[in-house]
Amino acid sequence: MKTATKSIAAVVPATFVVVFFVYPVVNVLSTGLAGDGLGSLAGLFESPRERRVMWFTVWQAIASTALTLLVALPAAALVAGLSERRRRIVRALVTVPFVLPTVVVAGAFEGVFQRFGLMSGTVRLHHTVWAILLAHVFFNYAVVVRTVGTHWAGLDGRLEEQARLLGAGRWRTFTEVTLPRLKPAIASAASIVFLFSFTSFGVILILGGAGRSTIETDIYRFAVTRGDLTTAASLAVVQIVAVLALISLTTRLERQRPVATRQPRRASLVVGRAWRWANVSLMLILLGTPVAVLVERSLAVGEGYSLRHYGALVHRTRQLPVPALVAVRNSLVFAVVATALAVVVGGLASLVVVHGRRALSRVFDLGLTLPLGTSAVTIGFGILVTLDEPPLDLRTSWMIIPIAHALIGVPFVVRTMVPVLRSIDNSLREAAAVLGAAPARVRREIDLPIGSRGLVVGAGFAFAVSIGEFGATSFLPRRSDSITAPIALFRLLATPGDLLRGQAMALAVVLMVVVAAAVVAIESVRGTADGGL
Amino acid sequence: MRRPTVLGMATVIGLSLLATACGSEEAAGPDGIEGTTLTLLTHASFALSDSTLQDFTDQTGVRVEILESGDAGTMVSQSILSAGNPLGDVMFGIDNTFLQRGLDAGLFETYASAGLSDVPDSFQLDPLNRVTPVDFGDVCVNYWTESLESGPPADLADLTEAEFADQLVVENPETSSPGFAFLLATIATFDDWEGYWADLRANGVSVASGWEEAYNGQFVSGGGDRSLVVSYASSPPAEVFYSDPPVDVAPTGVIDESCFRQIEFAGILAGTSHRLAAEALIDFMLTPSFQNDIPLSMFVFPVIDSATLPTLFTDNVTVVDDPLTLDPAAIEAGRDEWTARWAEIMFG
Numbered sequence: 001m002k003t004a005t006k007s008i009a010a011v012v013p014a015t016f017v018v019v020f021f022v023y024p025v026v027n028v029l030s031t032g033l034a035g036d037g038l039g040s041l042a043g044l045f046e047s048p049r050e051r052r053v054m055w056f057t058v059w060q061a062i063a064s065t066a067l068t069l070l071v072a073l074p075a076a077a078l079v080a081g082l083s084e085r086r087r088r089i090v091r092a093l094v095t096v097p098f099v100l101p102t103v104v105v106a107g108a109f110e111g112v113f114q115r116f117g118l119m120s121g122t123v124r125l126h127h128t129v130w131a132i133l134l135a136h137v138f139f140n141y142a143v144v145v146r147t148v149g150t151h152w153a154g155l156d157g158r159l160e161e162q163a164r165l166l167g168a169g170r171w172r173t174f175t176e177v178t179l180p181r182l183k184p185a186i187a188s189a190a191s192i193v194f195l196f197s198f199t200s201f202g203v204i205l206i207l208g209g210a211g212r213s214t215i216e217t218d219i220y221r222f223a224v225t226r227g228d229l230t231t232a233a234s235l236a237v238v239q240i241v242a243v244l245a246l247i248s249l250t251t252r253l254e255r256q257r258p259v260a261t262r263q264p265r266r267a268s269l270v271v272g273r274a275w276r277w278a279n280v281s282l283m284l285i286l287l288g289t290p291v292a293v294l295v296e297r298s299l300a301v302g303e304g305y306s307l308r309h310y311g312a313l314v315h316r317t318r319q320l321p322v323p324a325l326v327a328v329r330n331s332l333v334f335a336v337v338a339t340a341l342a343v344v345v346g347g348l349a350s351l352v353v354v355h356g357r358r359a360l361s362r363v364f365d366l367g368l369t370l371p372l373g374t375s376a377v378t379i380g381f382g383i384l385v386t387l388d389e390p391p392l393d394l395r396t397s398w399m400i401i402p403i404a405h406a407l408i409g410v411p412f413v414v415r416t417m418v419p420v421l422r423s424i425d426n427s428l429r430e431a432a433a434v435l436g437a438a439p440a441r442v443r444r445e446i447d448l449p450i451g452s453r454g455l456v457v458g459a460g461f462a463f464a465v466s467i468g469e470f471g472a473t474s475f476l477p478r479r480s481d482s483i484t485a486p487i488a489l490f491r492l493l494a495t496p497g498d499l500l501r502g503q504a505m506a507l508a509v510v511l512m513v514v515v516a517a518a519v520v521a522i523e524s525v526r527g528t529a530d531g532g533l
Numbered sequence: 534m535r536r537p538t539v540l541g542m543a544t545v546i547g548l549s550l551l552a553t554a555c556g557s558e559e560a561a562g563p564d565g566i567e568g569t570t571l572t573l574l575t576h577a578s579f580a581l582s583d584s585t586l587q588d589f590t591d592q593t594g595v596r597v598e599i600l601e602s603g604d605a606g607t608m609v610s611q612s613i614l615s616a617g618n619p620l621g622d623v624m625f626g627i628d629n630t631f632l633q634r635g636l637d638a639g640l641f642e643t644y645a646s647a648g649l650s651d652v653p654d655s656f657q658l659d660p661l662n663r664v665t666p667v668d669f670g671d672v673c674v675n676y677w678t679e680s681l682e683s684g685p686p687a688d689l690a691d692l693t694e695a696e697f698a699d700q701l702v703v704e705n706p707e708t709s710s711p712g713f714a715f716l717l718a719t720i721a722t723f724d725d726w727e728g729y730w731a732d733l734r735a736n737g738v739s740v741a742s743g744w745e746e747a748y749n750g751q752f753v754s755g756g757g758d759r760s761l762v763v764s765y766a767s768s769p770p771a772e773v774f775y776s777d778p779p780v781d782v783a784p785t786g787v788i789d790e791s792c793f794r795q796i797e798f799a800g801i802l803a804g805t806s807h808r809l810a811a812e813a814l815i816d817f818m819l820t821p822s823f824q825n826d827i828p829l830s831m832f833v834f835p836v837i838d839s840a841t842l843p844t845l846f847t848d849n850v851t852v853v854d855d856p857l858t859l860d861p862a863a864i865e866a867g868r869d870e871w872t873a874r875w876a877e878i879m880f881g
Binding site: 028031103106107110111114119205206209210211217220221223224225226227228229301302308316318319320321381384385388389395396474475477478479480481483487490491493494495496497498499500501502 | 572574577578579580582583598599600601602603604606607609610611613614615618620634705707708713740741742743744745746748749750751754755756757758764768771772774775776777778785829830832868869872876879880
């Protein structure tokens, strides 16, 4: 890269994350900790309750991550083995759970528990840690399938063929040839799942039952219910330090030596038919059951079924400032802006992470992933106390919503792009250079097409994150006519009555359809871009 | 989002006509506020008919933009953090359980609206008039009539009877506003409220994190199997208003003896640069055109004596004469200790 391009690549993402994340968070935390901050921080570790809360936060996140990998990795293999066209559709479909508001999914889970007698008795799921883990797998399944599946499809299958020719069994080929090359993508996906579970809010409160707390839910409890900003800020510091430690760890795993990558075709997987069916069934049961419950509820009217709730989305109920469909349109506008921001910031940042100097690369990786592991309260309150003066009085501007969404979307772009960029075979670049291609041309013709594979998957994620985002949005003041669909949905559920409940379920189904369609559309962009390769 | 709407443009045209043709004589507001845009900071449950705020704009020439925060607690925390450089000019929706926190932080400017003469004294909790009462609602135990063959419990004490074992669902007072109000109801009723909660626990009470989960998930209304839930006195009329297929009689009822009163206030945020327009908005909130819109929009009750309730409310709710209450200062002082003690009893 020329120096000028290089510095733009570094300056744009750095400015974005410093202005909209680092500075606001540092500002609100130092406000909160002013006075006896250190004493309060030390107090946290002396309180048996808070120690329990921290331990629970960590172990449930580790367990959620392990379980998600266990369940979703076989599915990633399956996805890798599909044709590009089918892969795109499956990738979009598994993204659907990702955008569903927690309150709705939790309701669907509880509905399933009631139906199958899991509310009490020996096999009880209601208000248990198992319900939390199950929901985390449901929400994060897409992260593993999309990140690992995409990477897997790009692996050169000839290595596996050679191994088998040399007499290695199926399992040995997988563990010794395929798995080492998947490690960077698995580490990447695992860190995202961990961060999501670590900062999970609604799932813990609703499915775990009222007695359970994590660092995230305690930050809310102290900041909002008790108005104790000092303790809330101390907890936020603990959360950020823990997240930094985790990211440093996975970054190390991700920095594996590059492995040969080619344009994705089909991974040459030899899997049995039974294994494949078992996997598809699991996917359908896990992801499909709650979704089916929602669809059923959106159609139910009295004793029968009708599309009436969908029709009602066009009209304004008194409980919403605008018709529900306008809220969907708002969400779409925000998601487009947020995705564009995340792609630019995350795309440039990935280049720095992969090609920049080591220290810079580490700082970028940490700084850009951190928002995903930071409490919505910290981010929301930080922006509120910091961006409050011209020229950046963004507290009441609609722009602040897509900016906050982009903060959460950027890590997805970075984490899907970096493993892909790293995996580009250096010999490919060297060959091009030896043949006389200028560095810029090498980037354009080798890095760009292969890197774009990660970029579109990341963009799809960023879009879905924005459409489904609830936490940070609800902590930012916003104009009533710019209400987002998840907030509208929550409001519909805040007043009694079958009419409102039905409309909320219909809105959830519309959100699912919108996101699936949008992700297919976003990921088709690349289909045409590298169609010739 | 700021974008021109037909309504907005009509407002602008209307305003210019008003300003040029009518002069100050026909505009009810004081001189010099026409053309001002006020920001009303409120919580995410705020709702009104389209025409109500338009009436205000027609009368005064002041436009109102609504800025929503999360719940009332989030709104108050946000306002304390941005004190001195407020997010808006007027706050609506701080209730008596958070009032003292807002007053202690000096969020509001004093203003005694003339409309207060129509508001019963029992709602006027701040003698200095830093906040003005606008509406009230009661948090009460609701029951699903069909499920309770031998009749509903008469009062809070009955809820610990074996007859109602495993029937009640409440919200966690640490994460839910009605949950906290119900805890206050028990503290206002029983000297040994801790013992009462231990009895409730022994009787199989279920704790949900929020109202949505309790009402839509565990209560019969939303498909659950519990017939008693902590909700609002106005939930039965909402059940009728939003019934599908339509019904005339609410399937739920309210236990009058369990009701804790929540009063919502409005106040002028300290640091506003539109003081006169803000006063006009507070005045407007106590006029019949605002007050009469409250019941069906927000499912709470108007505070002025001269407001009229829709028949949906008069048919399905009785407003209790002597609800349970606690002093806002006592609530703020006791909150942390009470909720911590409650958590020990329930989860310890």
